[in-house]
Amino acid sequence: MTRFFAIALLRLLSWMPLRFLHALAVPLAWGMHFMPWRGHAVIRKNLELCFPEFDEAEREPIYRHHLVETLRLVLESGAISYWSAERLKRHVPTVEGWETTRELIDSERGVIIVGAHFGNWEVLPLWLSIHRPLTALYKSPKRPELERLITTTRSRFGSRMIPSGSPSMRKMLAALRDGEMIGILADQQPKQGEGVFVDFFGRPALTMTLVNRLARRTGAAVVFISAERLPKGQGWALRLNPADERIADDDPKTALGVMHRWLEHEIRRNPAQYLWSYKRFSLQPDGQPSPYPKRNER
Numbered sequence: 001m002t003r004f005f006a007i008a009l010l011r012l013l014s015w016m017p018l019r020f021l022h023a024l025a026v027p028l029a030w031g032m033h034f035m036p037w038r039g040h041a042v043i044r045k046n047l048e049l050c051f052p053e054f055d056e057a058e059r060e061p062i063y064r065h066h067l068v069e070t071l072r073l074v075l076e077s078g079a080i081s082y083w084s085a086e087r088l089k090r091h092v093p094t095v096e097g098w099e100t101t102r103e104l105i106d107s108e109r110g111v112i113i114v115g116a117h118f119g120n121w122e123v124l125p126l127w128l129s130i131h132r133p134l135t136a137l138y139k140s141p142k143r144p145e146l147e148r149l150i151t152t153t154r155s156r157f158g159s160r161m162i163p164s165g166s167p168s169m170r171k172m173l174a175a176l177r178d179g180e181m182i183g184i185l186a187d188q189q190p191k192q193g194e195g196v197f198v199d200f201f202g203r204p205a206l207t208m209t210l211v212n213r214l215a216r217r218t219g220a221a222v223v224f225i226s227a228e229r230l231p232k233g234q235g236w237a238l239r240l241n242p243a244d245e246r247i248a249d250d251d252p253k254t255a256l257g258v259m260h261r262w263l264e265h266e267i268r269r270n271p272a273q274y275l276w277s278y279k280r281f282s283l284q285p286d287g288q289p290s291p292y293p294k295r296n297e298r
Helices: 002-015 018-033 039-050 056-080 085-090 098-106 123-131 144-154 166-177 210-218 252-269
Strands: 094-096 111-115 134-138 160-163 181-185 195-200 203-208 221-229 236-242
Touching: 002 056, 002 144, 018 056, 039 056, 056 221, 085 123, 098 111, 098 221, 098 236, 111 123, 111 210, 123 134, 123 181, 123 221, 123 236, 134 144, 134 166, 160 166, 166 181, 166 210, 181 210, 195 252, 203 252, 210 252, 221 252
Parallel strands: 094 236, 111 181, 111 221, 134 160, 134 181
Antiparallel strands: 195 203, 221 236
16 A cells, blocks of 8 residues: 555656646745754754854755755656666766766676765666666565565666665675676765775765775776756756776775765755755764764653
């Protein structure tokens, strides 16, 4: 039953113009501001941690704009679940760096496409798989009845979806050694002991080492990608940037520092479009406490 209603909602959203959905997000965000949601405190704390040069009054517009961008993300991600390939391509009017990336893919060297939770990351595997075969890593939903829906909508243009977990490393290695393109969102916090602490906006952030390990073991090229939301329902601007060769450095901290510097640059271009409701710094080195407020604080 949950899956049925989810499909009905996604179908309904897909019929609506993107500009209308973006406009609808404004009053919804206004209402969201007054809801007793724990995310409010997390967003404010993340902005405080990452932009210490701003005082509270300067961070407030970013916070409010972020609520709007969050609702736009939710609405448009639902809508694109049933868009055609042509409709999706019409809403990606600019793509920077695709020619260089396409040459890397066609060289059959293997390419690791690295994204983050900035703009609309759901656009990335869809757009990429329209143009070239893609193997993408994803995190299984907490509700198993929704897994088939998620994998079906994300893979409808030909991408192969691999759930995260122990077998995923082997499958991605095989894809890269066959000269294929794989996609990873690399800014999620791993479990304690499964990553390394690397500065992110000057704060220690536990970071997965998967991208570095894959690059070192296969010699694959690494390309960073983002999909920044454009105003007035125009869609998204894609940017692809080949990573510095240090992304394959023997020192994971050096390698992941390259990734964080890229992501910081993207975020500073449009701070409201990053996923600030995610507790990126909840695990700290040497047993230090989480910087986030307790459950009932806003």
